[in-house]
Amino acid sequence: MHEFAIAKNIVTIAEEYARGEGKSRITGVNLEIGAFAGVMLETLNYAMDACAKDTMLEGAEIHIDSIEGTGQCRDCGQVFPLEGPVSPCPACGSFRFDIRTGRELRIRSLIVES
Ligand SMILES: [Zn+2]
Secondary structure, eight states: OHHHHHHHHHHHHHHHHHHHTTOOEEEEEEEEEETTSOOOHHHHHHHHHHHHTTSTTTTOEEEEEEEOOEEEETTTOOEEEOSSSSOOOTTTOOOOEEEEESOOEEEEEEEEEO
């Protein structure tokens, strides 16, 4: 389950950040996860709890914002919500588009305590 690898990564990044700021405890983590990031939110939530044990993040509140997928048509420039990775442009029916949002996988903010 790669959610555990992602969670471990997030814990490492968050701890490095807090240490750099001279803080010893992280009480909250806000994450942004895109609809096409390939991450199961429930599994990630569980994995975060498990990976936070015995770290600076133990007991931290994990908040996950899910980002909807949008695409921009390469033929007519229309920006539209994506139902899935293959979804036609509602304006011209083209299947050629660039994914604008939906692949996010990032820490938006951390709440740290000294
Ligand atoms: Zn189009």
